[in-house]
Amino acid sequence: MLTELDARILRIYQSAPDIPMAELASKAGTTLAVLSRRLARLRLNGQIVAKEAIINWQILGYKVEVSLRITLDKTHQLAFDNFINDARKIQEIIEIQTFLGKVDVRLLLIAKNMDDYQKIYREKILHLPHIMEIEPLMHIARVQNNEVLPV
Amino acid sequence: MMELDEVDQQLLKELQRDCTRSASSFVDQLGLSQPAIWRRTKRLYNEGIISGKRLVLDTEKLGFSVTVFLGIKLARKGLVRLEDFERAVTAIPEVQTVEHVLGVYDYRIRIVARDIPDFERILRRRIMTLPGAGEIESNVLLSEEKRQGPL
Numbered sequence: 001m002l003t004e005l006d007a008r009i010l011r012i013y014q015s016a017p018d019i020p021m022a023e024l025a026s027k028a029g030t031t032l033a034v035l036s037r038r039l040a041r042l043r044l045n046g047q048i049v050a051k052e053a054i055i056n057w058q059i060l061g062y063k064v065e066v067s068l069r070i071t072l073d074k075t076h077q078l079a080f081d082n083f084i085n086d087a088r089k090i091q092e093i094i095e096i097q098t099f100l101g102k103v104d105v106r107l108l109l110i111a112k113n114m115d116d117y118q119k120i121y122r123e124k125i126l127h128l129p130h131i132m133e134i135e136p137l138m139h140i141a142r143v144q145n146n147e148v149l150p151v
Numbered sequence: 152m153m154e155l156d157e158v159d160q161q162l163l164k165e166l167q168r169d170c171t172r173s174a175s176s177f178v179d180q181l182g183l184s185q186p187a188i189w190r191r192t193k194r195l196y197n198e199g200i201i202s203g204k205r206l207v208l209d210t211e212k213l214g215f216s217v218t219v220f221l222g223i224k225l226a227r228k229g230l231v232r233l234e235d236f237e238r239a240v241t242a243i244p245e246v247q248t249v250e251h252v253l254g255v256y257d258y259r260i261r262i263v264a265r266d267i268p269d270f271e272r273i274l275r276r277r278i279m280t281l282p283g284a285g286e287i288e289s290n291v292l293l294s295e296e297k298r299q300g301p302l
Contacts (some may be wrong), residue, residue, distance in 0.1 A: 001214065010208070017204040049207040053170040053195075055163065056202035057300065067252065067259065084296075086180060090156070091301040099220070101290030106220075110300065137222075137254035143237050149208055149263060150244035 002047075006038055007151045010048075014148045015057060018052055024036040057094075060092040062110040064117045066124065071105040071132045080104070090124045103135075158183065160302045162191055163200065167299060170204050205275075215263040217270050218292040221278065222256035231283030243277045255289070256291045 002010070008028045013019065019027075025035040042048045057065070072079045080098065087096055095108035109119035110123070113114060125134070156162065158181055165172065165180075174189040181188060195201045210218060225231050233251075240249055240260065248261040262271035262278075278284065 008185050010206075010213075014206050014208070039202045043210055046209050049198045049209050049214045050169055051171050052168060052205050053163075053166040053201040054205050055167060055300065056199055059202075062301070067254075086276065086294075088298065091298075092265055094298050094300045096296045097220075098293045098295075100293055102288055103290050104291075130256065134261035135255060137252040137259060138255065139250055141251040143242045143249035143251055143258075145244065145248045145250075147205065147247045147261070149210060149213055149247075151208075151213055 002054075002151060006042060009035065009038055010042070010149070011151045014151075015146070024122075058092050061112050062092075063113055064111040066109045066111070066117060067137040067139065068109060069135040069137065070105045071102075071109065073105045073132050074104070074129045076130050082129045085130070086128050089118070092120050092124075134139045155302075158269065159191055159266065162188070163195060164299050166192070166195070166201065168302075170201070174195045210263060214265055216266055217264040218295075219262050219264065219270055220290045220292060221260045222288040222290075223258045223260060223281075224255070224287075225283045226285030227283065236281060236283050240257050243273070245273050245277070262263075283298050300302075 005028065009024065012027050016024075021035060022032055025032045026037065030038075038046065042137075058138075070083075072083055076082075083105065084096060084098075085104075087093055090109075091110050092111060093107050094110055095106070097106045098104065098144055099106065109117070109120065111120055155244055161181060162177065167176070172184045173191060176181070177188045178185055183191075210216075225233075225236065236258070237249065237251075240258070243262075245262045245264060246260055247263060248259075251257065252258045252259050260278075262270075262273060264273055274287075274289070278287065
């Protein structure tokens, strides 16, 4: 598991992914050499997976964001596989999640405006296989979106 | 709205996966000079198309084996101030994202827990006691896939 130092490093690094390494080291109360070793170890263990750029789709003209909560017809053995394979082909879908609960799958869809959304919904989404029920949630605001782990 | 040419889109796709790559590492792949790539990358950041960076951690390997999405409906709308609810919910360390949505729920929240008993503790002590929280639906995340989007 994580040492106390690892946890400290991850806490600071997660909330400031752009932090200079020297500053990260001093904030975590260690030296640059030790920090590099710990980070190399965390990457090697696969605990740190990557550092990725977050795209602001709004600026690229995608003003509408909708979560589609979907229930599938589970009597069909390959319902999940077929559905997800086809969903991957729709470019406007930026997240696919599967669940244990009331909802089976959630698709996060982006569109330029409501007309565009309607078009994608009718021409692409409704053609996905094995759908029993679709329930849309329109995104109004992101109150918090840092996906920080409380290590 | 920003227009991106094919090279920008390619660059954005790569940075979305790994934003630590240097301009020189793209030279062969994109067939452009290092300064040209550097300028394009800088523009993506300056224009806000890339709004930030995220350190991607393996939640499972860091001891958080349960991720749950909660749909929360506020009870007695009008009596509850959204700001009060939002302030209280974002203060919970296990809460990773909070989205204000329009549909069957008012808020969509992502939380991480070490295991099911830990989830139960968070749900009972932290979530159910939130100011104005009414009906709550839990869906346990089984799989998740982030797609590159319309690039």
